[in-house]
Amino acid sequence: MDKKRTAVIGIDGAPYRLMNDLSDKDVMPNFKELQKNGSFFKMQSSIPELSSVSWSSIITGNNPGIHGIFGFTDFIEGTYSLCFPNFLNLKSKAFWQRDSRKYIIINVPSTYPAQEINGFLVSGFVALDLDKAVYPSRFVSTLKKLGYRIDVDAQKGHESKPLFLKDLFETHKNRIKTYRYFWDKAGIDWDVFMFVFTGSDRLGHFLWDAYEDPNHEYHSEFLRYFELIDEEIGYIKSKLREDDALIMLSDHGMESVKTNVNINRYLTEEGFCSLDKDPKKNYNNVREGTKAFALDPARIYLHKKGRFPRGHIKTNEEVKLKEELIDSFSRLKMNGMPVIKKIFDKEEIYHGSYVEKAPDLILLPNSGFNLKGSVFKKEIFDKDIFTGKHTQEDAFLYVRGEADLPDSLNVEHVMNLIIGRDSN
Template structure:
């Protein structure tokens, strides 16, 4: 009998969901089942990781550790070789601690984990694991166990291409689209979550795992591009026909999503604890902040000269900083990072920042960044700057950006070499907000709303609901108000030993940690065939 169900809704926010749980003129109640769960269960906001981004935040849900411990900060990681910087992708082998899937498996529990990012190559578990963010071409080989693919393929309606990550389509996030184009873009996202739901229901009903978890990410993708029809403060029913059509389609997605939640909760049965969380919330961002352009003006970095070739033009347009690495002392590597990296002095980069000057260099950099203002209003565009020891304390802190920027509208920065530094978009795009959602129902769960939890609490709550000891190095807690006194007395929170720091990938691959040479090799591979042009 399934004990614990985790349903992840990427980027879900009460800013949008609150309206969908009410009867709205002409639209009705879009998510009646979620409304009933909140009416009867425990709910509140869930504070995301210091930088509210999908890879670090879901990895925190999966590990119970903050990024400073688990080591995942972005989609892309880079290696500074002194005279060059190479970019590659984070994967499960980079996670420095165990996942809840492994911890539960080691404790004798069975699990099913579907569509969580950073889970490829998959760890060995007692049950089934299908990672998210994997191209259909590599899906079969990245499942655990591999034989699972044939079973999933037999599910009526299965389509690997619909299910999997489409790098080209998701790369359009952030592009300004006309509503007619946006309609088609949103339309393409509906089948993906249907596919994941079909797999989820099949595994839940047939395998009955002790811990069942699925992440649905249409919420995030659609909110990024269609925020103007979702934000109650921006939506105007008097907008044009195309906008109304997009809104109707988006509502259809959320109606289907509510149906998926109801079906999974029903399949799990009344004795299961059901937890719904998002990795971060959402809001609208109107400002484009070209942070490397700003750093270039201030002399912190130098752009790589273009030779005018097509390859050079494509590299300039890529979402990775393209700099003269022999002369750049501070830079932002990717838009999703919102991070500033201070480059240290080394044999290959003698112009880097020395240990002795680091603190004063960093303070001056912060001062310079905070002076950046919006030309329209004169107001600062950076709301707060977090130092790495504040944002990401832990054994993996050295891998984190030196500074993390929180923009005035929570937007992501741009790393393009384009002026002006700050511009205002005609229509706000959806961006990540630190406040996600938490909803829980099940035996003994109190009926409370308006609670405030941290994303690290999710994993502690999952472990406890499974009847496991909570590892001492988990950073979250089971809130004292979550269960009624009787249930809590019968099911006390037990703290166990800290877990060994074994990465998610290490369990299945049995590979040794990558040497510096191996890392360089991987980076070289990425550069092949134009993924990173130079």
């Protein structure tokens, strides 16, 4: 008898709303077909709603207080210098590191550099060097032959939309070739096959307006990309055996940007933060006397004594300072619209040995407000080239067949679905 297998398809940055909409409009007919005999849920992303945090929660089943990834950046302990946490900094094990089954893992973000796996892994973004992104390394030449690329060249999105779209579709095409090869031609008799589309997130950031507006010059290109994803959903569906499980999911949602909101600028105007203006120094610009500052997207750090070199906030001053910050953020408005929907204390949302490393407060914005942690902005509100931004409450999860899941489903709940069946 054939063994039961699990296929997992990730679509980075694809909101529940969009999946529903494109299924209704027959842009994604294969997904529509699957919806009829499966369970389709809205899912909460991580907090903050970033790919690095969210995928780390998905693959470990843990919250950031346990897996230790709180963003794309973090502070090197005891300094204002930034580091970029990677797979080596993940403090709990990914599901493929927990048992002896065979795994194929393709393009899952935040899995760089590649580590030993029983099967095959190629890291997703941010992966700097293909040679270090592949395990076992004998497959590097295979990937090169397949024309595999780790990521879309986002620089092209800044230069020209046609060049960006060309690169997006090419990267997609080569990724498809690669996953199809590993599905049944690489000689790996896998138990779990996980594959993530990440061009969807890039497309969403640069051209969300093209999705929302049917008259936009790139509307059909936007839809075309999701048609191509749907073709692969159809391909995988046709390749699955009857008993195989199928899971699809996203790490966070996406929506239109109304405005960027520069949190450090607001903290400066409210008297919490004072910064030098040396472009080479980044967070080393934080002056003595600063009470709090933000790291992207909206992670607030109290300027604590002992934690930062010029920090002066004592433990017994923290509660009052947090109250002042919460009060201040509740007054942050644009044209009368409140910017902040919710403010979380780290103790409220994180648990585990690494909560101490977490930011002290994390802001969740109201719809359309894109919170930013940049140090050098002169205005609180501004815009840039991006028309799409992440959402926290609008990720999706699809499971073929009946699925019994908690009402307030979040990304930490997914891992057990992936490995929880017949895993001995």
